[in-house]
Amino acid sequence: MAGSVPLASAKTPTARNRTTRSTGAAKWILIGAAVLVLTWLIVLPLAVVIIESLKKGLGVYVDAIRDPDAMSALKLTLLVAVVTVPLNTIFGVAAAWAITKFKFRGKQVLVTLIDLPFAVSPVIGGLIYVLVYGAHGWFGPWLQEHDLKVIFALPGIILATMFVTFPFVARELIPLMEDQGQQEEEAAVTLGARGFRIFWKVTLPNIKWGLLYGIILCNARAMGEFGAVSVVSGHIRGETNTLPLHVEILYNEYQFSASFAVASLLLLLALVTLLLKSWFTRKSQHHS
Numbered sequence: 001m002a003g004s005v006p007l008a009s010a011k012t013p014t015a016r017n018r019t020t021r022s023t024g025a026a027k028w029i030l031i032g033a034a035v036l037v038l039t040w041l042i043v044l045p046l047a048v049v050i051i052e053s054l055k056k057g058l059g060v061y062v063d064a065i066r067d068p069d070a071m072s073a074l075k076l077t078l079l080v081a082v083v084t085v086p087l088n089t090i091f092g093v094a095a096a097w098a099i100t101k102f103k104f105r106g107k108q109v110l111v112t113l114i115d116l117p118f119a120v121s122p123v124i125g126g127l128i129y130v131l132v133y134g135a136h137g138w139f140g141p142w143l144q145e146h147d148l149k150v151i152f153a154l155p156g157i158i159l160a161t162m163f164v165t166f167p168f169v170a171r172e173l174i175p176l177m178e179d180q181g182q183q184e185e186e187a188a189v190t191l192g193a194r195g196f197r198i199f200w201k202v203t204l205p206n207i208k209w210g211l212l213y214g215i216i217l218c219n220a221r222a223m224g225e226f227g228a229v230s231v232v233s234g235h236i237r238g239e240t241n242t243l244p245l246h247v248e249i250l251y252n253e254y255q256f257s258a259s260f261a262v263a264s265l266l267l268l269l270a271l272v273t274l275l276l277k278s279w280f281t282r283k284s285q286h287h288s
Contacts, residue, residue: 092169
């Protein structure tokens, strides 16, 4: 009918202003709730670590960090990460490339196996290696016969850490590579490129930021892993203790300042990882 007001414009300015104020209030309530939860669960515990580590003075803090057992734990933690992260990176890239770019039987089984460490407790993962490579495990007698040690030694710690961290790179790359599709690879094939040349020239440049992001996450988990490593390490002070295990031992011995001082090393490594993660995220978004 001529002169009628459309329904879309029926809402008066007053009603729109009221809706805007209501939306703004809800936004600030949600932001405040999120800040409160993050402060309670993350900021306060981190602040407690710093405060308790310096409670008895800087000298006690430095002595705890320079303790030979603490330095041994730090070196072992970094060594495990240096070995584990490249191996999981190679596996993750290969698995993601195979799953997203090729068709083969058993693809879904491979995807399920990649997700397995997310569903299995790290303690169970460590126990699996004890049952396989321990003194009474499947390969235990053979290892003892050849004077090879896996459990309560560096190889067992690396295996347990690899188990809990190997999904991170693959799981970061699979959705990214599926979203990118295969058009560029198919175009490279029509131009005569083959195999690894396609990977180096086409696939890798498109996934480099996602790959770096997955590596950062894998490294963070490798340095902070406790459950699986605790089972296979044997808690040998100065030999098979990583930083998380050394913190536990100090705390159980009522050396609270020393335990928080060593924990601050893990906090520092975590902050460096977080900064790198944020930087790679910004780079990835800018690249996109």
